Amino acid sequence: MNTAAAAKQNLTRIEAVKFEDFLSKYPPGEVQAITNLGISRSPNSTPILIKPRLKLHCPNSICSGVRFFDSYQTKKVPLSEKWARIFLHYSCANCRTHSKIYAIMARWNTDIDEGEAIKVGEWPPFGPKVSARVISILGENKDLFLMGRRSEVQGLGIGALAYYRKVIENQKDLIIDEIIRVVRRTGTSETHIEKLKSAKMENAFKDAVELIGDALPQALLINGYNPLALMDQAISKGSYVDNDIDALKLATALRRILSELAERVVRALEDQTDLDEAVNFILQHD
Ligand SMILES: [Zn+2]
Structure with missing residues:
Protein backbone atom coordinates (compact mmCIF):
# COMPACT_ATOMS: atom_id res chain seq x y z
CA MET A 1 0.00 0.00 0.00
CA ASN A 2 1.44 3.40 -0.92
CA THR A 3 1.64 6.29 1.55
CA ALA A 4 -1.43 8.12 0.24
CA ALA A 5 -3.59 5.02 0.37
CA ALA A 6 -2.32 4.15 3.87
CA ALA A 7 -2.93 7.69 5.11
CA LYS A 8 -6.41 7.67 3.56
CA GLN A 9 -7.27 4.38 5.21
CA ASN A 10 -6.07 5.86 8.49
CA LEU A 11 -8.24 8.94 8.05
CA THR A 12 -11.35 7.15 6.86
CA ARG A 13 -11.78 5.92 10.40
CA ILE A 14 -13.17 9.41 10.92
CA GLU A 15 -15.77 9.50 8.19
CA ALA A 16 -15.43 12.36 5.73
CA VAL A 17 -18.50 14.58 5.45
CA LYS A 18 -19.89 16.82 2.73
CA PHE A 19 -18.85 20.47 3.03
CA GLU A 20 -22.50 21.67 3.04
CA ASP A 21 -23.29 19.31 5.95
CA PHE A 22 -20.13 20.37 7.80
CA LEU A 23 -21.14 24.04 7.59
CA SER A 24 -24.82 23.67 8.39
CA LYS A 25 -24.96 20.72 10.80
CA TYR A 26 -21.64 20.42 12.68
CA PRO A 27 -20.78 22.35 15.85
CA PRO A 28 -17.52 24.31 15.96
CA GLY A 29 -14.36 22.77 17.35
CA GLU A 30 -13.38 19.53 15.59
CA VAL A 31 -11.14 18.71 12.64
CA GLN A 32 -13.19 17.07 9.95
CA ALA A 33 -12.27 15.43 6.65
CA ILE A 34 -14.40 16.94 3.89
CA THR A 35 -15.27 15.07 0.69
CA ASN A 36 -15.85 18.16 -1.48
CA LEU A 37 -13.82 20.99 0.09
CA GLY A 38 -12.05 21.99 -3.11
CA ILE A 39 -11.94 21.39 -6.82
CA SER A 40 -8.91 21.35 -9.15
CA ARG A 41 -9.13 22.59 -12.73
CA SER A 42 -6.48 20.04 -13.81
CA PRO A 43 -4.83 17.04 -12.07
CA ASN A 44 -1.79 18.99 -10.83
CA SER A 45 -3.30 22.41 -10.16
CA THR A 46 -4.05 23.80 -6.71
CA PRO A 47 -7.56 22.97 -5.48
CA ILE A 48 -9.87 25.96 -5.05
CA LEU A 49 -12.31 26.10 -2.14
CA ILE A 50 -15.90 25.52 -3.19
CA LYS A 51 -18.79 27.45 -1.60
CA PRO A 52 -21.69 25.02 -1.65
CA ARG A 53 -25.33 26.08 -1.53
CA LEU A 54 -26.70 25.53 2.00
CA LYS A 55 -30.15 24.79 3.35
CA LEU A 56 -30.67 26.79 6.54
CA HIS A 57 -33.56 28.13 8.56
CA CYS A 58 -34.24 31.79 7.73
CA PRO A 59 -35.98 33.66 10.58
CA ASN A 60 -36.94 36.62 8.37
CA SER A 61 -40.74 37.10 8.55
CA ILE A 62 -41.16 36.71 4.78
CA CYS A 63 -39.24 33.40 4.85
CA SER A 64 -39.70 31.88 8.34
CA GLY A 65 -38.60 28.42 7.24
CA VAL A 66 -35.82 26.44 5.58
CA ARG A 67 -34.42 28.31 2.55
CA PHE A 68 -31.39 28.09 0.28
CA PHE A 69 -28.39 30.19 1.30
CA ASP A 70 -25.68 31.14 -1.21
CA SER A 71 -22.27 32.71 -0.91
CA TYR A 72 -21.89 35.70 -3.21
CA GLN A 73 -18.14 36.03 -2.58
CA THR A 74 -16.33 35.83 -5.89
CA LYS A 75 -12.72 35.76 -4.64
CA LYS A 76 -11.09 32.37 -5.25
CA VAL A 77 -9.52 30.72 -2.21
CA PRO A 78 -6.67 28.30 -3.09
CA LEU A 79 -6.14 25.39 -0.70
CA SER A 80 -2.65 24.25 0.25
CA GLU A 81 -1.07 22.01 2.90
CA LYS A 82 -0.96 25.02 5.24
CA TRP A 83 -4.04 25.84 7.28
CA ALA A 84 -5.77 28.93 5.86
CA ARG A 85 -8.12 31.14 7.88
CA ILE A 86 -11.29 31.79 5.89
CA PHE A 87 -14.47 33.80 6.45
CA LEU A 88 -17.50 32.60 4.49
CA HIS A 89 -20.46 34.95 4.05
CA TYR A 90 -23.81 33.46 3.12
CA SER A 91 -27.17 35.14 2.43
CA CYS A 92 -30.67 33.77 2.14
CA ALA A 93 -31.40 33.36 -1.58
CA ASN A 94 -35.06 34.18 -0.97
CA CYS A 95 -35.05 37.43 1.06
CA ARG A 96 -31.38 38.36 0.50
CA THR A 97 -31.37 40.07 3.89
CA HIS A 98 -30.64 37.35 6.44
CA SER A 99 -26.99 36.32 6.48
CA LYS A 100 -24.83 33.69 8.06
CA ILE A 101 -21.08 33.96 8.59
CA TYR A 102 -18.68 31.08 9.17
CA ALA A 103 -15.08 31.33 10.32
CA ILE A 104 -13.21 28.20 9.32
CA MET A 105 -9.65 26.93 8.94
CA ALA A 106 -9.08 24.73 5.95
CA ARG A 107 -6.24 22.87 4.23
CA TRP A 108 -5.67 20.37 1.46
CA ASN A 109 -4.12 17.14 2.71
CA THR A 110 -2.03 16.02 -0.30
CA ASP A 111 -1.25 12.64 1.35
CA ILE A 112 -4.85 11.62 0.96
CA ASP A 113 -5.84 14.14 -1.74
CA GLU A 114 -8.72 15.41 0.33
CA GLY A 115 -9.66 18.54 2.25
CA GLU A 116 -9.80 19.04 6.00
CA ALA A 117 -11.50 21.83 7.90
CA ILE A 118 -12.17 23.10 11.41
CA LYS A 119 -15.10 25.36 12.17
CA VAL A 120 -13.80 28.12 14.43
CA GLY A 121 -17.13 29.85 14.85
CA GLU A 122 -20.29 31.06 13.22
CA TRP A 123 -22.81 33.91 13.50
CA PRO A 124 -25.70 33.70 14.31
CA PRO A 125 -24.30 30.99 16.66
CA PHE A 126 -24.58 27.28 15.99
CA GLY A 127 -27.68 25.60 17.32
CA PRO A 128 -30.75 23.82 16.07
CA LYS A 129 -33.94 25.77 15.54
CA VAL A 130 -36.36 25.93 18.46
CA SER A 131 -40.02 26.52 17.59
ZN1 LIG B 1 -34.76 34.64 4.02
Whole structure:
Protein backbone atom coordinates (compact mmCIF):
# COMPACT_ATOMS: atom_id res chain seq x y z
CA MET A 1 0.00 0.00 0.00
CA ASN A 2 1.44 3.40 -0.92
CA THR A 3 1.64 6.29 1.55
CA ALA A 4 -1.43 8.12 0.24
CA ALA A 5 -3.59 5.02 0.37
CA ALA A 6 -2.32 4.15 3.87
CA ALA A 7 -2.93 7.69 5.11
CA LYS A 8 -6.41 7.67 3.56
CA GLN A 9 -7.27 4.38 5.21
CA ASN A 10 -6.07 5.86 8.49
CA LEU A 11 -8.24 8.94 8.05
CA THR A 12 -11.35 7.15 6.86
CA ARG A 13 -11.78 5.92 10.40
CA ILE A 14 -13.17 9.41 10.92
CA GLU A 15 -15.77 9.50 8.19
CA ALA A 16 -15.43 12.36 5.73
CA VAL A 17 -18.50 14.58 5.45
CA LYS A 18 -19.89 16.82 2.73
CA PHE A 19 -18.85 20.47 3.03
CA GLU A 20 -22.50 21.67 3.04
CA ASP A 21 -23.29 19.31 5.95
CA PHE A 22 -20.13 20.37 7.80
CA LEU A 23 -21.14 24.04 7.59
CA SER A 24 -24.82 23.67 8.39
CA LYS A 25 -24.96 20.72 10.80
CA TYR A 26 -21.64 20.42 12.68
CA PRO A 27 -20.78 22.35 15.85
CA PRO A 28 -17.52 24.31 15.96
CA GLY A 29 -14.36 22.77 17.35
CA GLU A 30 -13.38 19.53 15.59
CA VAL A 31 -11.14 18.71 12.64
CA GLN A 32 -13.19 17.07 9.95
CA ALA A 33 -12.27 15.43 6.65
CA ILE A 34 -14.40 16.94 3.89
CA THR A 35 -15.27 15.07 0.69
CA ASN A 36 -15.85 18.16 -1.48
CA LEU A 37 -13.82 20.99 0.09
CA GLY A 38 -12.05 21.99 -3.11
CA ILE A 39 -11.94 21.39 -6.82
CA SER A 40 -8.91 21.35 -9.15
CA ARG A 41 -9.13 22.59 -12.73
CA SER A 42 -6.48 20.04 -13.81
CA PRO A 43 -4.83 17.04 -12.07
CA ASN A 44 -1.79 18.99 -10.83
CA SER A 45 -3.30 22.41 -10.16
CA THR A 46 -4.05 23.80 -6.71
CA PRO A 47 -7.56 22.97 -5.48
CA ILE A 48 -9.87 25.96 -5.05
CA LEU A 49 -12.31 26.10 -2.14
CA ILE A 50 -15.90 25.52 -3.19
CA LYS A 51 -18.79 27.45 -1.60
CA PRO A 52 -21.69 25.02 -1.65
CA ARG A 53 -25.33 26.08 -1.53
CA LEU A 54 -26.70 25.53 2.00
CA LYS A 55 -30.15 24.79 3.35
CA LEU A 56 -30.67 26.79 6.54
CA HIS A 57 -33.56 28.13 8.56
CA CYS A 58 -34.24 31.79 7.73
CA PRO A 59 -35.98 33.66 10.58
CA ASN A 60 -36.94 36.62 8.37
CA SER A 61 -40.74 37.10 8.55
CA ILE A 62 -41.16 36.71 4.78
CA CYS A 63 -39.24 33.40 4.85
CA SER A 64 -39.70 31.88 8.34
CA GLY A 65 -38.60 28.42 7.24
CA VAL A 66 -35.82 26.44 5.58
CA ARG A 67 -34.42 28.31 2.55
CA PHE A 68 -31.39 28.09 0.28
CA PHE A 69 -28.39 30.19 1.30
CA ASP A 70 -25.68 31.14 -1.21
CA SER A 71 -22.27 32.71 -0.91
CA TYR A 72 -21.89 35.70 -3.21
CA GLN A 73 -18.14 36.03 -2.58
CA THR A 74 -16.33 35.83 -5.89
CA LYS A 75 -12.72 35.76 -4.64
CA LYS A 76 -11.09 32.37 -5.25
CA VAL A 77 -9.52 30.72 -2.21
CA PRO A 78 -6.67 28.30 -3.09
CA LEU A 79 -6.14 25.39 -0.70
CA SER A 80 -2.65 24.25 0.25
CA GLU A 81 -1.07 22.01 2.90
CA LYS A 82 -0.96 25.02 5.24
CA TRP A 83 -4.04 25.84 7.28
CA ALA A 84 -5.77 28.93 5.86
CA ARG A 85 -8.12 31.14 7.88
CA ILE A 86 -11.29 31.79 5.89
CA PHE A 87 -14.47 33.80 6.45
CA LEU A 88 -17.50 32.60 4.49
CA HIS A 89 -20.46 34.95 4.05
CA TYR A 90 -23.81 33.46 3.12
CA SER A 91 -27.17 35.14 2.43
CA CYS A 92 -30.67 33.77 2.14
CA ALA A 93 -31.40 33.36 -1.58
CA ASN A 94 -35.06 34.18 -0.97
CA CYS A 95 -35.05 37.43 1.06
CA ARG A 96 -31.38 38.36 0.50
CA THR A 97 -31.37 40.07 3.89
CA HIS A 98 -30.64 37.35 6.44
CA SER A 99 -26.99 36.32 6.48
CA LYS A 100 -24.83 33.69 8.06
CA ILE A 101 -21.08 33.96 8.59
CA TYR A 102 -18.68 31.08 9.17
CA ALA A 103 -15.08 31.33 10.32
CA ILE A 104 -13.21 28.20 9.32
CA MET A 105 -9.65 26.93 8.94
CA ALA A 106 -9.08 24.73 5.95
CA ARG A 107 -6.24 22.87 4.23
CA TRP A 108 -5.67 20.37 1.46
CA ASN A 109 -4.12 17.14 2.71
CA THR A 110 -2.03 16.02 -0.30
CA ASP A 111 -1.25 12.64 1.35
CA ILE A 112 -4.85 11.62 0.96
CA ASP A 113 -5.84 14.14 -1.74
CA GLU A 114 -8.72 15.41 0.33
CA GLY A 115 -9.66 18.54 2.25
CA GLU A 116 -9.80 19.04 6.00
CA ALA A 117 -11.50 21.83 7.90
CA ILE A 118 -12.17 23.10 11.41
CA LYS A 119 -15.10 25.36 12.17
CA VAL A 120 -13.80 28.12 14.43
CA GLY A 121 -17.13 29.85 14.85
CA GLU A 122 -20.29 31.06 13.22
CA TRP A 123 -22.81 33.91 13.50
CA PRO A 124 -25.70 33.70 14.31
CA PRO A 125 -24.30 30.99 16.66
CA PHE A 126 -24.58 27.28 15.99
CA GLY A 127 -27.68 25.60 17.32
CA PRO A 128 -30.75 23.82 16.07
CA LYS A 129 -33.94 25.77 15.54
CA VAL A 130 -36.36 25.93 18.46
CA SER A 131 -40.02 26.52 17.59
CA ALA A 132 -41.65 29.84 18.54
CA ARG A 133 -44.27 27.92 20.53
CA VAL A 134 -41.57 26.38 22.72
CA ILE A 135 -39.84 29.74 23.12
CA SER A 136 -43.15 31.20 24.36
CA ILE A 137 -43.23 28.83 27.36
CA LEU A 138 -39.55 29.41 28.23
CA GLY A 139 -39.80 33.08 29.24
CA GLU A 140 -36.55 34.48 30.54
CA ASN A 141 -35.05 30.97 30.62
CA LYS A 142 -34.91 30.87 26.84
CA ASP A 143 -31.12 31.30 26.78
CA LEU A 144 -30.59 28.47 29.30
CA PHE A 145 -32.74 26.22 27.11
CA LEU A 146 -30.75 27.14 23.99
CA MET A 147 -27.51 26.34 25.82
CA GLY A 148 -29.05 22.99 26.72
CA ARG A 149 -29.92 22.46 23.06
CA ARG A 150 -26.36 23.27 22.00
CA SER A 151 -24.95 20.88 24.62
CA GLU A 152 -27.35 18.21 23.40
CA VAL A 153 -26.29 18.41 19.73
CA GLN A 154 -22.65 18.25 20.81
CA GLY A 155 -23.29 15.09 22.82
CA LEU A 156 -22.65 16.77 26.19
CA GLY A 157 -25.45 14.86 27.94
CA ILE A 158 -24.66 15.79 31.53
CA GLY A 159 -24.52 19.48 30.58
CA ALA A 160 -27.74 19.33 28.53
CA LEU A 161 -29.57 17.56 31.35
CA ALA A 162 -28.41 20.16 33.89
CA TYR A 163 -29.57 23.04 31.66
CA TYR A 164 -32.99 21.50 30.95
CA ARG A 165 -33.53 20.63 34.61
CA LYS A 166 -32.78 24.23 35.58
CA VAL A 167 -35.15 25.55 32.89
CA ILE A 168 -38.01 23.33 34.06
CA GLU A 169 -37.49 24.14 37.74
CA ASN A 170 -37.21 27.89 37.02
CA GLN A 171 -40.22 27.88 34.72
CA LYS A 172 -42.49 25.80 36.96
CA ASP A 173 -44.85 28.71 37.75
CA LEU A 174 -45.14 29.90 34.16
CA ILE A 175 -45.77 26.36 32.90
CA ILE A 176 -48.54 25.91 35.52
CA ASP A 177 -50.00 29.33 34.57
CA GLU A 178 -50.19 28.22 30.94
CA ILE A 179 -51.92 24.99 31.99
CA ILE A 180 -54.42 27.03 34.07
CA ARG A 181 -55.17 29.13 30.95
CA VAL A 182 -55.96 25.94 29.02
CA VAL A 183 -58.11 24.60 31.88
CA ARG A 184 -60.04 27.91 32.05
CA ARG A 185 -60.57 28.09 28.30
CA THR A 186 -61.69 24.48 27.99
CA GLY A 187 -64.05 24.84 30.92
CA THR A 188 -62.68 22.06 33.11
CA SER A 189 -63.71 21.99 36.80
CA GLU A 190 -62.85 24.70 39.32
CA THR A 191 -61.26 22.09 41.64
CA HIS A 192 -58.64 21.44 39.00
CA ILE A 193 -57.79 25.14 38.91
CA GLU A 194 -57.50 25.19 42.72
CA LYS A 195 -55.16 22.18 42.62
CA LEU A 196 -53.00 23.86 40.00
CA LYS A 197 -52.89 27.12 41.96
CA SER A 198 -51.78 25.38 45.15
CA ALA A 199 -49.13 23.47 43.15
CA LYS A 200 -47.69 26.83 42.20
CA MET A 201 -47.13 27.57 45.91
CA GLU A 202 -44.81 24.56 46.22
CA ASN A 203 -41.13 25.39 45.85
CA ALA A 204 -39.97 22.03 44.51
CA PHE A 205 -41.05 20.88 41.04
CA LYS A 206 -41.50 17.34 42.41
CA ASP A 207 -43.94 18.46 45.15
CA ALA A 208 -45.88 20.60 42.66
CA VAL A 209 -46.24 17.64 40.28
CA GLU A 210 -47.53 15.40 43.08
CA LEU A 211 -50.12 17.99 44.08
CA ILE A 212 -51.35 18.47 40.51
CA GLY A 213 -52.03 14.74 40.16
CA ASP A 214 -54.83 14.29 37.62
CA ALA A 215 -55.77 17.98 37.32
CA LEU A 216 -54.49 18.18 33.75
CA PRO A 217 -56.83 18.58 30.79
CA GLN A 218 -57.00 15.65 28.39
CA ALA A 219 -55.59 17.76 25.55
CA LEU A 220 -52.27 18.12 27.36
CA LEU A 221 -51.67 14.44 28.15
CA ILE A 222 -48.89 12.80 26.13
CA ASN A 223 -49.73 9.19 25.24
CA GLY A 224 -52.15 9.34 28.15
CA TYR A 225 -49.47 10.44 30.63
CA ASN A 226 -49.13 13.67 32.55
CA PRO A 227 -46.13 15.41 30.90
CA LEU A 228 -45.13 17.09 34.19
CA ALA A 229 -44.90 13.68 35.88
CA LEU A 230 -42.85 12.37 32.95
CA MET A 231 -40.44 15.31 33.25
CA ASP A 232 -40.21 14.79 37.01
CA GLN A 233 -39.31 11.12 36.45
CA ALA A 234 -36.63 12.04 33.91
CA ILE A 235 -35.13 14.57 36.34
CA SER A 236 -35.12 12.00 39.18
CA LYS A 237 -33.46 9.37 36.98
CA GLY A 238 -30.97 12.00 35.83
CA SER A 239 -29.65 12.51 39.36
CA TYR A 240 -28.26 8.95 39.33
CA VAL A 241 -26.67 9.14 35.89
CA ASP A 242 -22.91 9.62 35.74
CA ASN A 243 -22.11 9.35 32.03
CA ASP A 244 -22.83 11.53 28.99
CA ILE A 245 -24.47 8.78 26.92
CA ASP A 246 -27.25 7.96 29.40
CA ALA A 247 -27.61 11.60 30.43
CA LEU A 248 -28.05 12.54 26.76
CA LYS A 249 -30.96 10.10 26.35
CA LEU A 250 -32.70 11.57 29.38
CA ALA A 251 -31.94 15.16 28.29
CA THR A 252 -33.41 14.50 24.82
CA ALA A 253 -36.50 12.91 26.38
CA LEU A 254 -36.90 15.86 28.76
CA ARG A 255 -36.59 18.39 25.94
CA ARG A 256 -39.06 16.49 23.75
CA ILE A 257 -41.68 16.29 26.51
CA LEU A 258 -41.28 19.99 27.39
CA SER A 259 -41.51 20.95 23.70
CA GLU A 260 -44.57 18.77 23.13
CA LEU A 261 -46.26 20.26 26.21
CA ALA A 262 -45.60 23.79 24.87
CA GLU A 263 -46.99 22.82 21.46
CA ARG A 264 -50.09 21.31 23.03
CA VAL A 265 -50.75 24.35 25.24
CA VAL A 266 -50.64 26.70 22.24
CA ARG A 267 -52.70 24.33 20.08
CA ALA A 268 -55.36 23.86 22.79
CA LEU A 269 -55.70 27.66 23.17
CA GLU A 270 -55.84 28.18 19.38
CA ASP A 271 -58.42 25.40 18.89
CA GLN A 272 -60.59 26.94 21.59
CA THR A 273 -60.32 30.39 19.97
CA ASP A 274 -61.37 28.89 16.61
CA LEU A 275 -64.31 27.18 18.30
CA ASP A 276 -65.35 30.42 20.03
CA GLU A 277 -65.27 32.22 16.69
CA ALA A 278 -67.35 29.49 15.03
CA VAL A 279 -69.96 29.58 17.81
CA ASN A 280 -70.12 33.40 17.75
CA PHE A 281 -70.46 33.41 13.97
CA ILE A 282 -73.45 31.06 14.07
CA LEU A 283 -75.12 32.92 16.92
CA GLN A 284 -74.69 36.33 15.25
CA HIS A 285 -76.20 35.10 11.99
CA ASP A 286 -79.16 33.40 13.57
ZN1 LIG B 1 -34.76 34.64 4.02
